[in-house]
Amino acid sequence: MPRQTFEEVVLPHLDAAFNYARWLTRSDADAEDVVQDAYVRALRFFSSLRSDDARSWLLTIVRNTWYGRFSQARGANQTTIYDDMTHDRPDHGLDPEALVMQQQAIEKVQRAVQELPADFREVIVLRELEELSYREIAAVAGIPIGTVMSRLARARERLLAILEPSVARTGKRS
DSSP states (O other), X not given: OOOOOHHHHTGGGHHHHHHHHHHHHSOHHHHHHXXXXXXXXXXXXXXXXXXXXXXXXXXXXXXXXXXXXXXXXXXXXXXXXXXXXXXXXXXTTSOHHHHHHHHHHHHHHHHHHHHSOHHHHHHHIIIIISOOOHHHHHHHHTSOHHHHHXXXXXXXXXXXXXXXXXXXXXXXXX
């Protein structure tokens, strides 16, 4: 079987890399910089890719690039909200009132995810948005699977507390 090229193996994961970087950096411009640097590194070290999981390999490079370049320089918990709505396509099948309610719900969840600490935010994004397995998240983040599961549980609890404060305090839905 002929060896696949970088473009064939890595390029299909560009959207996932950008999405992940955007959630980490909280900025489209910074995400573009991180992905560009990560792609240069990925190209340079393409021969070291030993598995068939180029997506996890690339996301690991994106994560390491972000931590190396941005987290120390600007603070990992910098609070800026980016507008992801410019890239979303509304569901035209809904009536205007339902569209507004859907848009408000999406914005509320995005703000809640942005409030999470970086380690919780990244596992939520990798699991819920990028649909990586626990094993893949562990490989990307460089942590044990048990830590992935623990962080996901705590991140989900915090999201619930942010989204529904009365449920978090009483344990009951009103």
